[in-house]
Amino acid sequence: MKKPGLPIVLAIGLGCHGHAGICLQTSPSRYAAREVKRETPADARPYLSRPVALVYDESRLFVLDMDDDDIKVFSRSGAFEYVIGRKGQGPGEFHLPSGLDILGDRLYVADSANRRVQVVDKRGSYLSGFRVPFSPHRILAFGPDRIVVMSLPSGRDGQEKVLHGFDGSGELLWEAVDSFYSGDSVYDLMRNRWFGLKASRGEFFLLRGTDDRIIRRLDENGILLGEAGVTVKYPIQEVDIPGREGRKRTLRVLCWNCASDRERLYFLVPERTEDGDLGPGRAIAVIGLAGEIVASIDLPEQLTRIAVDGNTIFGLDLDGRLRIFRLEPK
Amino acid sequence: MKRAIALTLAVVLFLSVFLWVPQLSSARARADICYDDWESCRSRAFQSDEGIVKTTLWLTVCDFALGKCILGFTKV
Numbered sequence: 001m002k003k004p005g006l007p008i009v010l011a012i013g014l015g016c017h018g019h020a021g022i023c024l025q026t027s028p029s030r031y032a033a034r035e036v037k038r039e040t041p042a043d044a045r046p047y048l049s050r051p052v053a054l055v056y057d058e059s060r061l062f063v064l065d066m067d068d069d070d071i072k073v074f075s076r077s078g079a080f081e082y083v084i085g086r087k088g089q090g091p092g093e094f095h096l097p098s099g100l101d102i103l104g105d106r107l108y109v110a111d112s113a114n115r116r117v118q119v120v121d122k123r124g125s126y127l128s129g130f131r132v133p134f135s136p137h138r139i140l141a142f143g144p145d146r147i148v149v150m151s152l153p154s155g156r157d158g159q160e161k162v163l164h165g166f167d168g169s170g171e172l173l174w175e176a177v178d179s180f181y182s183g184d185s186v187y188d189l190m191r192n193r194w195f196g197l198k199a200s201r202g203e204f205f206l207l208r209g210t211d212d213r214i215i216r217r218l219d220e221n222g223i224l225l226g227e228a229g230v231t232v233k234y235p236i237q238e239v240d241i242p243g244r245e246g247r248k249r250t251l252r253v254l255c256w257n258c259a260s261d262r263e264r265l266y267f268l269v270p271e272r273t274e275d276g277d278l279g280p281g282r283a284i285a286v287i288g289l290a291g292e293i294v295a296s297i298d299l300p301e302q303l304t305r306i307a308v309d310g311n312t313i314f315g316l317d318l319d320g321r322l323r324i325f326r327l328e329p330k
Numbered sequence: 331m332k333r334a335i336a337l338t339l340a341v342v343l344f345l346s347v348f349l350w351v352p353q354l355s356s357a358r359a360r361a362d363i364c365y366d367d368w369e370s371c372r373s374r375a376f377q378s379d380e381g382i383v384k385t386t387l388w389l390t391v392c393d394f395a396l397g398k399c400i401l402g403f404t405k406v
Contacts, residue, residue, distance in 0.1 A: 277384060
């Protein structure tokens with residue numbers, strides 16, 4: 001008589017070992033995201049004008065607000081705690097900040113309109129900063145002297161580099177990855193929707209949000225370590241946009257926003273709107289390192305930005321509210 | 331006669347330097363402001379969650395505003 005229990009236990013053990021989040025399965029599994037009850041009553045929550053990025057540590061969430069030019073700090077259970085920064089050009093002040101990362105006790109801000117990078121501590125005290133010769137869009141910090149800044153290509157001088165590596169004093173160490181350039185500034189910008197997501201061992205994933213299925217893995221020096229294609233089973237959606245001279249051009253949108261956690265990628269799948277546009281969605285596809293779909297997550301409503309920590313999803317909804325979800329198998 | 335021509339040319343050169351160069355520099359500074367505002371406009375549009383088509387329309391408005399700004403009609 002066969003003993004079916006052992007292989008099953010082994011399979012589950014291999015898939016879930018050391019993994020607080022979604023376990024490896026042979027076929028994609030489905031999860032539902034259930035909202036966590038918040039500590040703070042709704043009317044006591046601070047208004048987020050245009051939250052564009054969120055990062056977390058073991059005790060807090062940091063939400064970058066582009067229109068308010070500040071970082072709003074919450075407990076991990078969603079209680080508002082304090083604000084870092086304000087509009088301005090001085091140390092610890094921001095103007096249209098668009099990227100945020102956290103490393104140890106430091107927050108790294110892509111201070112877009114001030115064309116600089118600023119480093120502040122978790123209470124908002126200014127630590128350091130440096131100017132950059134472009135509009136910084138996203139930022140990844142791997143160490144005090146290893147900062148990767150992603151620019152928003154302007155196309156003013158043709159093709160530009162997208163990735164720029166700096167040390168802590170602002171010295172440019174390397175540049176990598178050419179932007180898409182066709183001379184149509186609007187289309188080009190939409191083709192340059194790059195996402196940089198942290199991986200383990202000081203490495204990061206680089207994704208192009210449109211017209212590409214490639215997951216690139218780079219190290220902190222901008223060296224390409226490997227590539228994998230996202231499976232064709234993943235639903236890339238097309239949308240026609242108005243181009244120059246009345247020509248319509250088609251964009252194939254990979255993800256609205258994405259996140260990484262424990263060597264998995266989380267793609268916020270775009271959703272068709274009533275008027276035929278393509279907007280934020282209410283489904284997340286969990287992608288493995290080989291580009292396979294590991295799992296799918298159903299959200300109760302549309303999210304615009306996500307961050308994932310194990311079986312917890314931090315998200316921002318269409319009204320700019322912070323939402324916290326726990327994953328439950330379906 | 332030669333001295334008069336030379337003097338006239340010198341005066342013209344002098345006036346060019348002191349009248350034209352500041353204007354050119356001012357025009358360049360103005361263009362830089364236009365481009366800075368354009369980049370801010372694009373950055374805002376790019377970070378909007380309005381949908382892909384609406385975002386491209388917004389980006390097109392940024393381009394129009396840049397054109398107007400550079401032509402000196404108005405600031406973005």
